[in-house]
Every structure is written in structure tokens, then in C-alpha cells.
Amino acid sequence: MPPLASGLLGALDPTSDRAVFRQIADQLREAIDKQRFREGDKLPSETELVEHFGVSRMTVRNAFSLLQGEGLAVSEHGKGVFVRPRPPVRRLASDRFARRHRDQGKSAFTVEAEAAGSRPEVDGLEVKEERPSQDIAARLGSPRKVLARRRRYLLDGRPVEFATSYLPLDLARNTPIAEPNPGPGGIYARLEEMGHRLDHFEEEIRARMPSPTEVRTLHLASGVPVIHLVRTAFNTDGRAVEVCDTVMAADAYVLAYQLPAT
Amino acid sequence: MPPLASGLLGALDPTSDRAVFRQIADQLREAIDKQRFREGDKLPSETELVEHFGVSRMTVRNAFSLLQGEGLAVSEHGKGVFVRPRPPVRRLASDRFARRHRDQGKSAFTVEAEAAGSRPEVDGLEVKEERPSQDIAARLGSPRKVLARRRRYLLDGRPVEFATSYLPLDLARNTPIAEPNPGPGGIYARLEEMGHRLDHFEEEIRARMPSPTEVRTLHLASGVPVIHLVRTAFNTDGRAVEVCDTVMAADAYVLAYQLPAT
DNA sequence: CAGTGGTCTAGACCACTGC
DNA sequence: CAGTGGTCTAGACCACTGT
Numbered sequence: 296m297p298p299l300a301s302g303l304l305g306a307l308d309p310t311s312d313r314a315v316f317r318q319i320a321d322q323l324r325e326a327i328d329k330q331r332f333r334e335g336d337k338l339p340s341e342t343e344l345v346e347h348f349g350v351s352r353m354t355v356r357n358a359f360s361l362l363q364g365e366g367l368a369v370s371e372h373g374k375g376v377f378v379r380p381r382p383p384v385r386r387l388a389s390d391r392f393a394r395r396h397r398d399q400g401k402s403a404f405t406v407e408a409e410a411a412g413s414r415p416e417v418d419g420l421e422v423k424e425e426r427p428s429q430d431i432a433a434r435l436g437s438p439r440k441v442l443a444r445r446r447r448y449l450l451d452g453r454p455v456e457f458a459t460s461y462l463p464l465d466l467a468r469n470t471p472i473a474e475p476n477p478g479p480g481g482i483y484a485r486l487e488e489m490g491h492r493l494d495h496f497e498e499e500i501r502a503r504m505p506s507p508t509e510v511r512t513l514h515l516a517s518g519v520p521v522i523h524l525v526r527t528a529f530n531t532d533g534r535a536v537e538v539c540d541t542v543m544a545a546d547a548y549v550l551a552y553q554l555p556a557t
Numbered sequence: 558m559p560p561l562a563s564g565l566l567g568a569l570d571p572t573s574d575r576a577v578f579r580q581i582a583d584q585l586r587e588a589i590d591k592q593r594f595r596e597g598d599k600l601p602s603e604t605e606l607v608e609h610f611g612v613s614r615m616t617v618r619n620a621f622s623l624l625q626g627e628g629l630a631v632s633e634h635g636k637g638v639f640v641r642p643r644p645p646v647r648r649l650a651s652d653r654f655a656r657r658h659r660d661q662g663k664s665a666f667t668v669e670a671e672a673a674g675s676r677p678e679v680d681g682l683e684v685k686e687e688r689p690s691q692d693i694a695a696r697l698g699s700p701r702k703v704l705a706r707r708r709r710y711l712l713d714g715r716p717v718e719f720a721t722s723y724l725p726l727d728l729a730r731n732t733p734i735a736e737p738n739p740g741p742g743g744i745y746a747r748l749e750e751m752g753h754r755l756d757h758f759e760e761e762i763r764a765r766m767p768s769p770t771e772v773r774t775l776h777l778a779s780g781v782p783v784i785h786l787v788r789t790a791f792n793t794d795g796r797a798v799e800v801c802d803t804v805m806a807a808d809a810y811v812l813a814y815q816l817p818a819t
Numbered sequence: 820c821a822g823t824g825g826t827c828t829a830g831a832c833c834a835c836t837g838c
Numbered sequence: 839c840a841g842t843g844g845t846c847t848a849g850a851c852c853a854c855t856g857t
Contacts, residue, residue, distance in 0.1 A: 324769075340822075341823080351847045353615075353845090353847075354847085357846090364626055364779060371823090371855085372825065373824065373825095373853075373854035373855035373856080374824080374856085375823060389816050390816070390819065392816060395819070498813070498814045499811050499812070500812040500813075501811055502764035502783075502807035503628060503808070504782065505627075520782035545764035549761050550761070552651065552759070552760045552816075553760075554651050554758040554759075555652075556654065556655070556755035576827090578826080603842080613828045614829085615827065615829090616826080618844090619826085619827090632843065633835090633842090633843080634842075634843050635837080635842050635843065
């Protein structure tokens with residue numbers, strides 16, 4: 296009765312140029328790809344692999360470290376190293392800000408999450424007046440000060456994104472937009488009531504590894520990038536009336552867009 | 558005359574709970590954020606840091622490993638560890654497939670890159686008939702076979718993306734689309750000539766860490782994710798006539814989209 | 820308690836770079 | 839050649855998990 300590792304893993308090739316820890320990672324990666332280990336399964340412990348391959352512990356840890364960097368494995372102190380579970384993904388459609396989605400009493404995030412059978416939460420709401428960063432100022436037409444609305448979004452208890460909306464202060468001060476709860480339809484509905492009929496949005500998307508702060512805020516496993524989305528809302532006069540800066544856990548989202556063939 | 562490390566880095570806090578290698582990483586990260594080390598600068602060598610902090614070499618290497626995972630540093634064997642340079646970013650606009658961009662003799666990639674002052678190349682072109690994967694088949698209406706057009710794109714010698722276009726074989730066989738060079742305006746122009754007037758595109762965007770194959774193909778530094786983009790082209794009958802599966806080096810791109818406020 | 824991963828040491832030898 | 843990072847060993851002690 297061979298231990299777990301022996302049953303599913305082979306031997307090293309001592310003639311290979313490939314570093315031993317890479318060979319070990321290769322074997323584990325292949326076993327994961329072939330579903331011999333499935334999502335959430337525990338991988339062999341460091342001790343088991345040390346004995347199976349006859350290497351030192353650091354070599355095994357280097358192999359695990361590679362897999363974690365690739366997003367294939369996560370370690371849990373005192374428990375083991377596991378195949379990283381793939382959580383359900385939230386699909387953001389490009390019509391999510393269409394006016395017809397704005398006539399309910401709840402936010403777009405809440406409505407959409409409940410429709411998908413998830414439990415949405417909003418967290419750490421904070422509304423402040425600030426001096427804008429250079430980037431935000433440039434996008435908003437260089438206002439001296441802005442209203443910043445920060446919040447974090449969770450699905451079924453898991454943080455998935457946090458966002459800050461910036462509006463020129465002269466436009467937002469002493470309006471419902473400056474209240475913690477801006478009311479049904481959110482700030483876009485309020486902007487339109489105030490005469491800023493929205494014409495279109497521009498979104499810019501980047502992907503990168505998270506900062507330590509982002510890792511904490513979103514409880515990110517290692518090997519999980521973030522999607523950085525900056526959305527600018529334009530009114531029918533062509534003025535940028537809001538910029539929303541969003542950082543999303545990349546493993547929780549698919550973004551979907553429609554492009555005209557023109 | 559203190560060595561480089563002493564001049565820019567402080568001391569450890571032995572009373573802190575924070576692991577020593579994390580404290581070292583914190584100091585280097587802060588120095589990078591504050592531009593005390595700039596893009597492309599060499600960080601202190603492992604030996605220097607070992608002496609400066611009075612720790613063992615593995616501890617210093619762990620600190621560097623953290624920074625590399627965050628995409629802040631890259632190591633070069635025999636040379637040193639450097640602040641990761643931020644290469645110029647290519648902006649993909651959402652009108653990049655508009656018909657008006659299709660009347661030149663060159664591909665969209667080539668035209669756009671030259672306009673931006675870069676030197677574009679296309680690489681490893683391969684045209685094959687294949688059985689589609691389950692995902693591709695589902696998107697194309699379950700054809701038994703597809704034509705697959707693979708290629709890699711480079712800017713100024715640097716690989717930035719590789720892509721595969723899939724078309725139902727009954728639609729593409731024995732047409733210019735099956736030729737290595739499909740002619741001016743690319744396969745979209747040919748599809749329209751063949752009566753498939755394009756109506757719109759759908760794009761799905763994900764971000765994740767690259768597989769080892771993708772690391773090789775795109776020469777990715779560690780700590781650089783990929784953007785995975787799947788575009789489906791629909792004709793005016795609502796039929797999906799092409800799916801293009803693209804993997805991009807995330808540090809080389811910003812994707813930009815316009816959304817109607819409807 | 821035993822088993823797990825997290826941190827750290829003090830060496831060793833190798834491969835690559837630049838002078 | 840000296841200096842750099844890449845790999846590997848054989849220990850040690852700690853913190854966290856589950857029984």
C-alpha cells in the first residue's frame with residue numbers, strides 16, 4: 296500500500312538538465328491537469344514528497360512555490376497544500392449600465408448577484424471630499440476637488456472587488472450623491488435627474504499582480520492577478536461626469552463586451 | 558563610503574512579528590515605490606543584503622522572490638536583480654475592427670503598430686484543419702471541423718500576443734481564408750466578400766497567470782499575468798462565423814471599450 | 820499530541836556575466 | 839577572473855491544524 300505520492304507520481308530523471316524542483320512541479324502540474332488531483336484536493340505533503348523523491352525539503356517547497364505562482368495550488372498552514380479551487384465566475388455584460396437596469400430600488404451589483412443566486416454584500420462604504428490624483432484629475436477635466444465614494448463588494452462572503460467613484464465636487468456637493476445611500480438606481484440615476492443625461496461610458500482594462508494592500512482587501516491567493524478597470528461616464532455635452540476606479544479579483548470575473556462591426 | 562544597500566535601506570525590527578524576509582521585501586518595495594530605485598535599476602545584490610541585514614542568503618532570496626511574484630523585480634542570472642521595466646503599452650480601442658480600418662493592404666495589427674511608431678512582426682503562422690475543442694465548437698454552432706489560423710505577434714522584437722482564429726470548415730475551405738495570407742483587410746474583409754456581412758463582435762476577457770507554455774511563447778517575466786480574450790464574430794443572420802482566441806502579455810496592453818448608456 | 824506548512828541558518832557547488 | 843544569481847542539502851525551531 297504505497298503512500299499517496301507514490302501512487303500518482305513517477306520518478307525524477309537524473310540525466311535531465313531540468314532542475315529537480317521543476318521536475319517535481321512538472322509532475323504535480325501534469326497530475327492536476329489530468330484531474331488525478333481535483334479542485335480542492337490535498338496534494339501530497341512536503342514530507343511525503345521528500346521521501347518519495349529522496350530530496351531535501353527546500354527542493355519540494357520550491358516546487359510548490361512554482362505551482363502557487365502559477366495559480367494552481369494554495370497552501371494552508373497546518374493543513375496542507377491544495378489544488379486551488381476555481382470559484383464561480385461573475386460575468387459582467389457590457390449593457391450592465393443601461394438605463395433599463397436602473398429602475399429598481401437596489402444597486403446594479405445587488406440585483407445582478409441575486410439573479411445569479413449569490414448573496415451580495417457591500418462593505419466599508421466611505422464618502423469623502425478629496426484632492427484628485429493626477430490621473431483622475433486629467434480624466435475629469437482638472438477639478439480642484441472631487442467627491443470620492445469608496446466601497447467593497449462581496450459575494451457569498453467572499454470579497455471580489457473594491458471601487459472608488461470620483462465626481463467633480465461642484466457637481467456632487469450637497470446632492471444625494473454625497474449621501475451614503477444615493478437612492479434607487481444609484482449615482483447614475485441621480486446624475487440624470489440633475490440634468491446630466493448620460494451619453495456613453497469608456498472603460499479601460501488592465502491586468503497585473505496585486506499590491507500587498509490589494510491582497511489583504513480581496514483575500515487573494517498567491518497566483519491570482521487583479522483586473523484594474525477605469526470607467527469614465529460622459530454626459531451628452533461630452534463632459535466626463537464620473538470616473539470609477541475598480542480593482543477586481545481576476546479569478547472571480549469574466550468581462551463581456553459587444554463591439555459594433557460598424 | 559557605505560555600499561549601495563546601506564545608503565538606501567534601514568534596519569530590521571527584531572521585535573516585529575513580521576517575518577524577516579517580508580521586512581526586507583517591504584523595504585525594497587518602499588524604495589521602489591519612492592523611486593529610490595527606478596525602472597531597470599539594479600537592486601543590491603544578494604551578498605550585499607546578506608551583509609547589510611545580517612541574515613542568511615535564503616532569507617534574502619525569499620524577499621526577492623516575493624517582489625518577483627508581485628511583478629516589481631526581475632532577476633537576470635549572472636547580472637543581478639532589477640526593478641522591472643514597464644514597457645510601452647499598446648492600447649486596443651473597441652473600434653479596431655470597424656470597416657473603415659479595413660481598406661488597407663495590411664493587417665490591423667501592422668497598421669496600428671506602425672502608427673504608434675513600433676516595428677510589428679507576425680510569426681509562426683500556421684493554418685490547419687482541426688476538430689474543435691468543446692468550447693470552440695459550442696461558440697461556433699458545433700461544426701464537425703474548423704479551420705484554425707495560429708500566429709504570434711511581436712512589437713519591436715518583443716512577443717506580445719498569440720492568437721488562433723477558428724472558422725467553420727464548410728465556410729472557410731478553399732477560400733482565401735485558408736491561405737497563409739488572406740489578402741488586404743484580413744479574414745473579416747474576405748468573410749464580407751463571401752456574403753457574410755458582419756453585424757457585431759462579442760469579446761470575453763479573463764486574466765490569469767500564464768502556463769509554462771505561455772511563459773515561453775511570450776517570454777514573460779515572473780509576476781506578469783496574461784489577458785485571455787475570446788472574440789466571436791457574428792454575421793447579420795446572427796450566425797457565429799469566427800472565434801478568435803487570444804493570449805496577451807498583460808503588461809503590454811490596455812483594452813479600451815465604449816459602452817452605450819442606452 | 821502528531822502532522823502540517825512557515826521561517827531561518829550555514830554551508831556547498833554550479834552556470835552565467837562582464838572585465 | 840571575481841561577482842552574480844540558480845540549485846540543493848541537512849539540519850533547526852516555530853505556528854497552526856486536527857484528533
